[in-house]
Amino acid sequence: MHLVYPAVLAALLFCVGVYGVLARRNVVLVLMSVELMLNAVNLNLVAFDAWLRDAVHAGQALTLFTVTVAAAEIGLGLAIVLLVFRTRRTADVDRLTLLGDPSEAAPEAAATEPEGRAA
Amino acid sequence: MSTLLAATGSLEPAARSFLSPTGAEVVFLLVGLAVLGAAVVSVTTKQLVHAALWLVVALGGLAVEFLLLTAEFIAWVQVLIYLGSVVVLVLFGLMLTRAPIGRSPDADSGNRWAALLVALAAAGTLVTLVADAFRTSWIDLTAGGGSTRATGEYLFRHWVLPFEALSVLLLAALVGAIVLSRSTSGRLPRPRAGKLRAGKPVGRPAAPAATVPSTAPTAPAQER
Structure with a gap:
C-alpha cells in the first residue's frame, strides 16, 4: 500500500478537526473535534x-497510549464542562468571557497599574 | 538512511504505480472517503446529537483503516474505547448540558469563515508536503504485525514502564473527575446516625482498654 493514502487521509482528518475546534460553539462539540484530531495522529502512527x-x-x-490518554482527557473534559455548565448555565465557549477585558479602558489600566506597584 | 530504506524495501517507483491500485488500496480509499465525509458532516451539522452519531461513523471507519494497516488489536481497541465509551460520554455530555434535540441555529460561532480559511490553508500545506515527501514510499504489509500476541509481546517487553505510568495517570484522571463532578454545595453531608457515630463505643459496652493506661499495650490484644 502506498504510504501517501494514510498520510493524506490523516492530514485531511486533522484539518477537519482544526475546523471543528475553531468553528464550533458548544464545548462538547469542540471536544469531539479534538477526538478527531487525535485519531488522525493515531492513523499516522499506525501507518x-x-x-x-x-x-x-x-x-x-x-x-x-494515545487512545488511553484520550479517554482520560474526554472524561476529565466532560467533568469540567459539566462544572462550568452548573455554575454558568451555559456550554457556549463564546460566552465564557470571564477572563476577557470587560471594557476598552482595561489595557490602559493594566498598563498603568504595574508602574504604580513598582514605584 | 539507505540501509533503512533497503530494509523496508520502500523505494520501488517503477513497480508501484498509482494507476494500478491493489485491492487493499481500493478499500482503503473508499473507507477513507466515508471517514472524511462523516467527519466533515460531524463538524458542520446543526444538530448536535447527529454530530455525535456521525462521529461514530468516522471512528468506526478509522477502525477499518487500522485493520487494513494490519493493526488488528488497535482496531478493536478503537472500537471498544472510542465507539463504546467516548461517544457514550459525549452523548452524556450533550444531554447533561441540555443540548437541543432539533436543529440549533447557533451551533457555529461567528468566526466560521476564519476557521474555514485556517483549515483549508493547513490542509493545502500539509497535503502538499506529505504527498511530495512520501510519493514513492511503499508499505509492505504482512499479516500478524499487530495481532494480540505481537501486541502483548512488545507492550510487556519493551513498554512496561510507560504502561504502568499510564495506569497511574488513569487513576489520577478518575480521582480528578470524581472530585470535579462532586456536588460543590459547601461541606460534605453529615454521616447518617448509625452504629459508627463518634463518641460511642462500637464493641462491648464499657471496654476498659482506653481508660487504663498501664496495661495499654496488652489490653487490646486480650480484648480481642
Missing part, C-alpha cells in the same frame, strides 16, 4: 509503524 517495521513497535504502542 508509519507499518512502513518502518519497527522492532519494538513504537508506533502501535504509542497509539495505544
Whole structure:
C-alpha cells in the first residue's frame, strides 16, 4: 500500500478537526473535534509503524497510549464542562468571557497599574 | 538512511504505480472517503446529537483503516474505547448540558469563515508536503504485525514502564473527575446516625482498654 493514502487521509482528518475546534460553539462539540484530531495522529502512527517495521513497535504502542490518554482527557473534559455548565448555565465557549477585558479602558489600566506597584 | 530504506524495501517507483491500485488500496480509499465525509458532516451539522452519531461513523471507519494497516488489536481497541465509551460520554455530555434535540441555529460561532480559511490553508500545506515527501514510499504489509500476541509481546517487553505510568495517570484522571463532578454545595453531608457515630463505643459496652493506661499495650490484644 502506498504510504501517501494514510498520510493524506490523516492530514485531511486533522484539518477537519482544526475546523471543528475553531468553528464550533458548544464545548462538547469542540471536544469531539479534538477526538478527531487525535485519531488522525493515531492513523499516522499506525501507518508509519507499518512502513518502518519497527522492532519494538513504537508506533502501535504509542497509539495505544494515545487512545488511553484520550479517554482520560474526554472524561476529565466532560467533568469540567459539566462544572462550568452548573455554575454558568451555559456550554457556549463564546460566552465564557470571564477572563476577557470587560471594557476598552482595561489595557490602559493594566498598563498603568504595574508602574504604580513598582514605584 | 539507505540501509533503512533497503530494509523496508520502500523505494520501488517503477513497480508501484498509482494507476494500478491493489485491492487493499481500493478499500482503503473508499473507507477513507466515508471517514472524511462523516467527519466533515460531524463538524458542520446543526444538530448536535447527529454530530455525535456521525462521529461514530468516522471512528468506526478509522477502525477499518487500522485493520487494513494490519493493526488488528488497535482496531478493536478503537472500537471498544472510542465507539463504546467516548461517544457514550459525549452523548452524556450533550444531554447533561441540555443540548437541543432539533436543529440549533447557533451551533457555529461567528468566526466560521476564519476557521474555514485556517483549515483549508493547513490542509493545502500539509497535503502538499506529505504527498511530495512520501510519493514513492511503499508499505509492505504482512499479516500478524499487530495481532494480540505481537501486541502483548512488545507492550510487556519493551513498554512496561510507560504502561504502568499510564495506569497511574488513569487513576489520577478518575480521582480528578470524581472530585470535579462532586456536588460543590459547601461541606460534605453529615454521616447518617448509625452504629459508627463518634463518641460511642462500637464493641462491648464499657471496654476498659482506653481508660487504663498501664496495661495499654496488652489490653487490646486480650480484648480481642
